[in-house]
Amino acid sequence: MRLGLVIDLDTCVGCHACAVACKQWNTSGTTGPLTDESPYGAAPTGVWFNRVRHYEVGDYPHTKTVNMPLSCMHCDDAACVTVCPTGASYKRREDGIVLVDQDKCMGCNLCAWACPYGARELDPQDGVMKKCTLCIDRIYDGALAPEDRQPACVITCPAHARHFGDFDDPDSAVSRLSRERGGRKLMPELGYEPTNTYLPPRSAPTVPTADVRRGSLMSNVKDWVNKAIAR
Amino acid sequence: MHPALSVIIFTVLSGAGYGLFSLVTLLHLSGRYPASGQTELVTQLGLALALITLGLFSSTLHLHNPKNAWRAVMRVRTSWLSREAVCALSFYPFALIYLWQVLQVGVEAGPLMVLVGGIALSLALLTVFTTGMIYASLKTIRQWHTALTPANYLLLGLALGATALVAVHAGFGGRSEGLVLLALGLLLLAGVMKGLYYLWIREVSGPSLNTATGFTQARVRLLDQGHTAGTFLTREFGFDPGAGRIRRVRLGVFGFGFVLPLLLMGMVLGGGSSLWLAPALMSALAGIGLERWLFFAEARHGVMLYHGLQRT
Amino acid sequence: MTALPAFEDHDRQQSKYTTCYMCACRCGIKVTVENNQVRFIQGNRNHPVNKGVLCAKGNAGIMKQQSPARLRYPMRRKPGSERGSGDFEPISWDEALDQLTERLARIRATDPKKLAFFTGRDQMQALTGLWAAQFGTINWAAHGGFCSVNMAAAGLYTMGHAFWEFGDPDWERTKYFMLWGVAEDHASNPIKAGIDTLKRRGAKFVSINPVRTGYQAVADEWVPIRPGTDGLLALSMVHVLLRHDRFDWDYLVRYTNAPWLVVDTPGQKGHGLILRDRDGNPLAWDLELGDVVDASLPEIQPALFGDYTAPDGRPVRTVMSLLAERYLDDAYAPENIAPRCGVPAEQIERLALEMAHVAFKETIEIECEWTDAYGRTHDRFVGRPVSMHAMRGISAHSNGFQTCRAIHLLQILLGTIDVPGGHLSKPPYPRHIPPGIKPARDMAPNTPLKSPPLGFPTGPEDLVIDGEGRPLRLDKAYSWDAPMANHGLMHMVITNAVKGDPYPIDTLMLYMANMSWNSTMNTAQVMDMLREKGADGEYKIPFLVVSDAFHSEIVNFADLVLPDTTYLERHDTISMLDRPISEPHAAADAIRQPILEPDRDVRPWQEVLVELGGRLGFPAFTTRDGIRRYTSYQDFIVNFQREPGIGFLAGWRGAQGQNSLRGDPNPNQWQEYVDHQCFFVHHLEDSQKYYRFCNRDYLELARHAGWVGSVEPIILELYSETQQRFKLAGQGLYDGPMPKRPEHKARLVNHFDPLPIWYPPLEQGRIDLEAYPFHAITQRPMFMYHSWDSQNAWLRQICAQNFLYMNRGRAESMGIADHAWVWVASHHGRIRVQVKLMEGVAPDTVWTWNALGKQSGAWGLSQDADESRKGFLLNHLISELLPQRGDGLDNVTNSDPITGQAAWYDLRVSITPAKPGEVGAWPRFESIRPLPGMPDSPDQVRYRTHRRVNLRRSLWDVLTRGKGRS
Numbered sequence A: 001m002r003l004g005l006v007i008d009l010d011t012c013v014g015c016h017a018c019a020v021a022c023k024q025w026n027t028s029g030t031t032g033p034l035t036d037e038s039p040y041g042a043a044p045t046g047v048w049f050n051r052v053r054h055y056e057v058g059d060y061p062h063t064k065t066v067n068m069p070l071s072c073m074h075c076d077d078a079a080c081v082t083v084c085p086t087g088a089s090y091k092r093r094e095d096g097i098v099l100v101d102q103d104k105c106m107g108c109n110l111c112a113w114a115c116p117y118g119a120r121e122l123d124p125q126d127g128v129m130k131k132c133t134l135c136i137d138r139i140y141d142g143a144l145a146p147e148d149r150q151p152a153c154v155i156t157c158p159a160h161a162r163h164f165g166d167f168d169d170p171d172s173a174v175s176r177l178s179r180e181r182g183g184r185k186l187m188p189e190l191g192y193e194p195t196n197t198y199l200p201p202r203s204a205p206t207v208p209t210a211d212v213r214r215g216s217l218m219s220n221v222k223d224w225v226n227k228a229i230a231r
Numbered sequence B: 001m002h003p004a005l006s007v008i009i010f011t012v013l014s015g016a017g018y019g020l021f022s023l024v025t026l027l028h029l030s031g032r033y034p035a036s037g038q039t040e041l042v043t044q045l046g047l048a049l050a051l052i053t054l055g056l057f058s059s060t061l062h063l064h065n066p067k068n069a070w071r072a073v074m075r076v077r078t079s080w081l082s083r084e085a086v087c088a089l090s091f092y093p094f095a096l097i098y099l100w101q102v103l104q105v106g107v108e109a110g111p112l113m114v115l116v117g118g119i120a121l122s123l124a125l126l127t128v129f130t131t132g133m134i135y136a137s138l139k140t141i142r143q144w145h146t147a148l149t150p151a152n153y154l155l156l157g158l159a160l161g162a163t164a165l166v167a168v169h170a171g172f173g174g175r176s177e178g179l180v181l182l183a184l185g186l187l188l189l190a191g192v193m194k195g196l197y198y199l200w201i202r203e204v205s206g207p208s209l210n211t212a213t214g215f216t217q218a219r220v221r222l223l224d225q226g227h228t229a230g231t232f233l234t235r236e237f238g239f240d241p242g243a244g245r246i247r248r249v250r251l252g253v254f255g256f257g258f259v260l261p262l263l264l265m266g267m268v269l270g271g272g273s274s275l276w277l278a279p280a281l282m283s284a285l286a287g288i289g290l291e292r293w294l295f296f297a298e299a300r301h302g303v304m305l306y307h308g309l310q311r312t
Numbered sequence C: 001m002t003a004l005p006a007f008e009d010h011d012r013q014q015s016k017y018t019t020c021y022m023c024a025c026r027c028g029i030k031v032t033v034e035n036n037q038v039r040f041i042q043g044n045r046n047h048p049v050n051k052g053v054l055c056a057k058g059n060a061g062i063m064k065q066q067s068p069a070r071l072r073y074p075m076r077r078k079p080g081s082e083r084g085s086g087d088f089e090p091i092s093w094d095e096a097l098d099q100l101t102e103r104l105a106r107i108r109a110t111d112p113k114k115l116a117f118f119t120g121r122d123q124m125q126a127l128t129g130l131w132a133a134q135f136g137t138i139n140w141a142a143h144g145g146f147c148s149v150n151m152a153a154a155g156l157y158t159m160g161h162a163f164w165e166f167g168d169p170d171w172e173r174t175k176y177f178m179l180w181g182v183a184e185d186h187a188s189n190p191i192k193a194g195i196d197t198l199k200r201r202g203a204k205f206v207s208i209n210p211v212r213t214g215y216q217a218v219a220d221e222w223v224p225i226r227p228g229t230d231g232l233l234a235l236s237m238v239h240v241l242l243r244h245d246r247f248d249w250d251y252l253v254r255y256t257n258a259p260w261l262v263v264d265t266p267g268q269k270g271h272g273l274i275l276r277d278r279d280g281n282p283l284a285w286d287l288e289l290g291d292v293v294d295a296s297l298p299e300i301q302p303a304l305f306g307d308y309t310a311p312d313g314r315p316v317r318t319v320m321s322l323l324a325e326r327y328l329d330d331a332y333a334p335e336n337i338a339p340r341c342g343v344p345a346e347q348i349e350r351l352a353l354e355m356a357h358v359a360f361k362e363t364i365e366i367e368c369e370w371t372d373a374y375g376r377t378h379d380r381f382v383g384r385p386v387s388m389h390a391m392r393g394i395s396a397h398s399n400g401f402q403t404c405r406a407i408h409l410l411q412i413l414l415g416t417i418d419v420p421g422g423h424l425s426k427p428p429y430p431r432h433i434p435p436g437i438k439p440a441r442d443m444a445p446n447t448p449l450k451s452p453p454l455g456f457p458t459g460p461e462d463l464v465i466d467g468e469g470r471p472l473r474l475d476k477a478y479s480w481d482a483p484m485a486n487h488g489l490m491h492m493v494i495t496n497a498v499k500g501d502p503y504p505i506d507t508l509m510l511y512m513a514n515m516s517w518n519s520t521m522n523t524a525q526v527m528d529m530l531r532e533k534g535a536d537g538e539y540k541i542p543f544l545v546v547s548d549a550f551h552s553e554i555v556n557f558a559d560l561v562l563p564d565t566t567y568l569e570r571h572d573t574i575s576m577l578d579r580p581i582s583e584p585h586a587a588a589d590a591i592r593q594p595i596l597e598p599d600r601d602v603r604p605w606q607e608v609l610v611e612l613g614g615r616l617g618f619p620a621f622t623t624r625d626g627i628r629r630y631t632s633y634q635d636f637i638v639n640f641q642r643e644p645g646i647g648f649l650a651g652w653r654g655a656q657g658q659n660s661l662r663g664d665p666n667p668n669q670w671q672e673y674v675d676h677q678c679f680f681v682h683h684l685e686d687s688q689k690y691y692r693f694c695n696r697d698y699l700e701l702a703r704h705a706g707w708v709g710s711v712e713p714i715i716l717e718l719y720s721e722t723q724q725r726f727k728l729a730g731q732g733l734y735d736g737p738m739p740k741r742p743e744h745k746a747r748l749v750n751h752f753d754p755l756p757i758w759y760p761p762l763e764q765g766r767i768d769l770e771a772y773p774f775h776a777i778t779q780r781p782m783f784m785y786h787s788w789d790s791q792n793a794w795l796r797q798i799c800a801q802n803f804l805y806m807n808r809g810r811a812e813s814m815g816i817a818d819h820a821w822v823w824v825a826s827h828h829g830r831i832r833v834q835v836k837l838m839e840g841v842a843p844d845t846v847w848t849w850n851a852l853g854k855q856s857g858a859w860g861l862s863q864d865a866d867e868s869r870k871g872f873l874l875n876h877l878i879s880e881l882l883p884q885r886g887d888g889l890d891n892v893t894n895s896d897p898i899t900g901q902a903a904w905y906d907l908r909v910s911i912t913p914a915k916p917g918e919v920g921a922w923p924r925f926e927s928i929r930p931l932p933g934m935p936d937s938p939d940q941v942r943y944r945t946h947r948r949v950n951l952r953r954s955l956w957d958v959l960t961r962g963k964g965r966s
């Protein structure tokens, strides 16, 4: 299995629901708590596994705003794992999820340096690196209803812009979406082979108007001849 | 990249230490060390070990969970940091036996001394190389992702080591034009290398905000990064010294790191007092300290693309 | 690798259902609790509103529950201390309620209107309105008056429902969706899900909005309109449809008043009114008979166009003739509209024709037998799959009522109202036009009002004014200033009360409204007004009662603070009597049940109201012997009946819970709700789903459920006679009350019109436009609800400082760089703010997030919190009165002149770079003092409900595995 996410940039409205859902699930999750510093003071900050950023493509007026949630891509060639000296960072054999064993991490930050996607954040209080677990504590929890065995960010997305599944299975929804909609990997030139893909915005549908343009344009009320229509 | 003081101290001091150790050992074992005697040799080696140890100690300061630092040896298979740790750690027994031999036997190099000294020397150089490779292996930072990085680390370590060597040597009243020439040469080479490096990083390549977002047809700009205060990422990677500061610090790097020490060495070679080698060392240390600060400060991590940088 | 450990100890967790109230969308949630703490809040998949999803706010409920700003106990201003100094002392609930009861009883026994009771983002207006009516004061309203009443009114007076919370696009079927001025709206989650639904089908989504963020980001076409000109754009599209003869002729004839005859006698009484027969039935011209005929009869053949002569000899014209003549005028031609809206003429024309194409060439038909209101059966529902939605980009302008009517006109011409693929109403809507409730006028001591304080006037005779034409309500709703102010004018309450205009009051009760800060205009002066004293040394507003759950800015001004619970701690209902959670094809309501025990001495405000009702002896809240009738709010919800069989909850009525919608109270009703995930849904039959304004099965159901008073069809009113009556009154041609002051006459003449019109936003007519070249507007951030969420440790990390966003090119041409500090000035004042430059905003528009700026010290935030140091409110620049010009309008509210809707987005500003060194937000106010006994806000939050169960990597794996997966 190669588990990961598909994120649909055509419908992501940038609402941050996925980011906060991630925070609330994971703060009591397998790598929680996710410490927040200065929560009620100046410059509030904290550990998040998923952040939503907003970009603009093109210049006014031909500009399109793109909302882009970023979390761990569970890369196939995960340099964050390669560089980790302690073995705390690893990629699971069975499903490709990249995890940090909290008990082994020495907090050297090197894995974060190796990650181009900003997916790793050090918890200053615990002194260890934390990151998206692909909600491993949900997706394999047999006590949850099958439809709930999905990442918190996926079940919450109001625009259904997030999809979770197995990319090794060509018939899975994620594989299909990625194939049909031309799913993109970010920064492919770095060769990390990220698992997550981003679906580009669909091209705008065209609506014909020729068939509703009337040759004889009305210019006066008197031009209309009443039709006999029974009320 | 945020330049962490602990890492600057670590790489500069241990680099100098390994450089010093390698040169002293090499000269000693090849019988070319013009030592005034055992004390000087021991002092040189002791100083090298002290620098190395101080540096390594400093490096643990930047660990957020040092109690797990011992685990750093676990992943030699893939991790350059792990390799560095293993090299650094395995260096010690050989270096210490070697030192012990020098203390016991004196300057005369026996086979055991050659063996352990040789191994220690290789490990010292290897350690500096692995340190360089830690940075060079990161594809996320194009300013580091080059063979120039380990080359720089090695050369700068050796140059600093050589400068220290001649300074200490002078401290013991020694005066060896050959050694000073060696130091001068290494420093010059390192300076040229650094110059090449600075030229090389001007060539912008690698990912851009376009490839980072996948929108390659038009200009992409950051509208909002999704948080108004800093995060781990911006604190760690978001350092921007500004072009003016970079230029000024570069002047400092060349001025203190290379030009001034070279001048001083030239004076010594031209018949000046050997005592000028001490300020040469101080200047070189300061200059290479600046160089190391710049090495981090100038490095732009790919993740900053997501925070608005157009190119790294 | 070995099997995974058990991450969660489910045996120690309980899950309960309830309803979210991090905002007014009211999604269903499932809350998992562990150790009396919330482990996880997730969307309820079965819930009609959110179907399992949750927004950012809903996901942050844990941190609302953790907020250090939660009030802890009742407090009163320390005797002798000054109002606003923040000098409070805790008191017991008994003391608080005794004191309040005594005061209220005195007011009620003498002059009930001296109590003004206004509520903010309240969704239980059925209770608060009932309470006010029982008290006997007409001075009650909720937040609608500063929110979107002009849209609600435009909809209710045109099609019997509205955008706002009363209708939705048919997300499943629509093929063309046009969104006007919406950043988030009340239907937060449904709109997001809806956009996804329609985009998946390849439908086109057009967004009309000066700013491209949020929903507009994913729009297929973005139309960066100049703020306040949407009415022109809509009417220009009407022009295009008419020019190309593209409108739904049958629909207009059958379901609208387009064929009705209008008396055409300019300058005479009765001009512009509908021609009616003796019984008051509207008349049409029957093509077959060649004579007038009762327009409400089926099977007639009414002329859509034409000029005729009435039996009494007066000239008459059809509504459609009037309409077509008006909008065919060149004034509405795209090329003449384009420069004013900033939308190219070709684009206006194309958009109109694209909609015509989808409506008429991509018609959908649903085969289904249904019966119309006249008893005729049909075998299909014809649908024109064009839909629209609009909100505050329209409503927050003083021309919003007419603009919204223009949009409805467009929808109706295309035949898209309540048809498959179009805009659908949500039960209990549609209602008859307008709903048959008139605003109360008469008051007497110790006597409930005879009708609710708010209602729907149909002419000047329904105004709430005295014989001299002076307003009777404190907020001057239903006066000549705002004749159709159907939700009151909450934004005028403090100003009017302090001025004693129309009269002084004794007590102001505010519930869930931050009226000294983000929900008021002219913030700084309103704060002064709250402190203002008369010559007698008494405060101009003698007593201010605030019910709030948090330490908000308004709490600081209270004389009595009644602390509310959080949404996870109370019983509540989202009722069919108010704004329920219905979906277009399902009537639905819901409850909130307590999930957590409050750890503070707080009480739900609704409980307090029920208790006060009992204490004050309100007839509806006491038995004949004067004994409290309801032991609790829950008891009230279950047992109160508005009319026989109709109560607050529609599900499981009848003694055995056997009845839906109508039935006797059921003692087990609450438990039924709890057992059914806290909501009730009644699904409509297929035959009841569309054309509900004229659908017999639906109308019968609606009458049964008490949603409508009769099964008469609801005729969509393209032409509003109500509007014409007011206009005639302004012209001096009305049989009934007429204004005397010239400015009142002018307002009626210029702004009321039976057909939609456009006029420039009022502020623009009273300032030097060149001095204030920018339009300044706000948007709601999707991740925060008004002022509530800056106390939320997670949400404020997303945004703790708002910026003023400017168009990059425009700003750079003014020498303004990204992140520069600038001065922003309006006719009313100036502020200093930090700018951010962006591409996706019209060059003449600047915007910021609403309600992000905070007063230092409020909301449990530290005094140096970014919200108060760097964040700002645009409200300082907005005046509650029109710009002063030394004329009769100086004292008149800055609102839609028809409905009194606050005109937040009419604001025009100038922008100048700040001097070097001028940084930080300005103005800043004194820090609010901490409340007694409030804990210090923590420096760190490490929330979790259990210790983590780490997933270990084995040593073997560490040592043996290379890079990658194997």
Ligand SMILES: Nc1nc2c(c(=O)[nH]1)N[C@H]1C(S)=C(S)[C@@H](COP(=O)(O)OP(=O)(O)OC[C@H]3O[C@@H](n4cnc5c(=O)[nH]c(N)nc54)[C@H](O)[C@@H]3O)O[C@H]1N2
Pocket (backbone or CB within 6 Å): C023, C024, C121, C147, C148, C180, C181, C182, C183, C184, C185, C186, C187, C188, C208, C209, C210, C211, C225, C226, C227, C228, C229, C230, C390, C391, C392, C393, C394, C397, C777, C778, C779, C780, C781, C782, C783, C784, C785, C786, C847, C905
């Ligand atoms: N997350 C969140 N949700 C909320 C709220 C909240 O505070 N936060 N508040 C709730 C409340 S009380 C309300 S009333 C609703 C309001 O919901 P919205 O109607 O979405 O309110 P605004 O955010 O004010 O959005 C107005 C939009 O209109 C645009 N606009 C401004 N002027 C014009 C104009 O003249 N023409 C056009 N076409 N567009 C214009 C603005 O750019 C903005 O995008 O949201 C409710 N939902």
Ligand SMILES: Nc1nc2c(c(=O)[nH]1)N[C@H]1C(S)=C(S)[C@@H](COP(=O)(O)OP(=O)(O)OC[C@H]3O[C@@H](n4cnc5c(=O)[nH]c(N)nc54)[C@H](O)[C@@H]3O)O[C@H]1N2
Pocket (backbone or CB within 6 Å): C120, C121, C143, C146, C147, C148, C392, C396, C511, C512, C513, C514, C515, C518, C519, C520, C547, C548, C549, C550, C551, C552, C553, C554, C564, C565, C566, C567, C605, C778, C779, C785, C786, C787, C788, C850, C851, C874, C875, C904
């Ligand atoms: N510039 C500008 N100003 C605007 C707007 C705009 O778009 N731009 N929008 C306007 C609109 S549409 C609206 S609706 C208003 C909204 O204005 P308000 O209704 O005043 O909005 P809130 O900030 O939500 O604050 C309501 C108060 O309710 C309190 N509260 C929260 N939860 C509870 C609870 O459970 N119980 C009790 N008793 N109190 C509670 C909060 O602490 C807060 O003090 O703002 C208006 N102001």
Ligand code: SF4
Pocket (backbone or CB within 6 Å): A007, A011, A012, A013, A014, A015, A016, A017, A018, A019, A052, A067, A069, A156, A157, A158, A159, A160, A161, A162
């Ligand atoms: S929840 Fe969905 S729509 Fe919202 S930001 Fe995340 S991906 Fe985008």
Ligand code: SF4
Pocket (backbone or CB within 6 Å): A071, A072, A073, A074, A075, A078, A079, A080, A081, A098, A114, A115, A116, A117, A118, A119, A120, A131, A192, A194
């Ligand atoms: S996204 Fe970053 S953290 Fe995640 S696997 Fe890839 S490199 Fe590692």
Ligand code: SF4
Pocket (backbone or CB within 6 Å): A083, A084, A085, A086, A087, A088, A089, A100, A104, A105, A106, A107, A108, A109, A110, A111, A112, A128, A129
């Ligand atoms: S911070 Fe932890 S997980 Fe990351 S590389 Fe260092 S030891 Fe490995």
Ligand code: SF4
Pocket (backbone or CB within 6 Å): A021, A022, A023, A025, A026, A049, A050, A071, A072, A131, A132, A133, A134, A135, A151, A152, A153, A154
């Ligand atoms: S998969 Fe889970 S951990 Fe990863 S971003 Fe989504 S919610 Fe967060």
Ligand code: SF4
Pocket (backbone or CB within 6 Å): C020, C021, C022, C023, C024, C025, C026, C027, C050, C053, C054, C055, C056, C057, C058, C059, C188, C189
């Ligand atoms: S939209 Fe969000 S905050 Fe509002 S009720 Fe739904 S989940 Fe709660």
Ligand SMILES: [Mo]
Pocket (backbone or CB within 6 Å): C143, C146, C147, C148
């Ligand atoms: Mo609102």
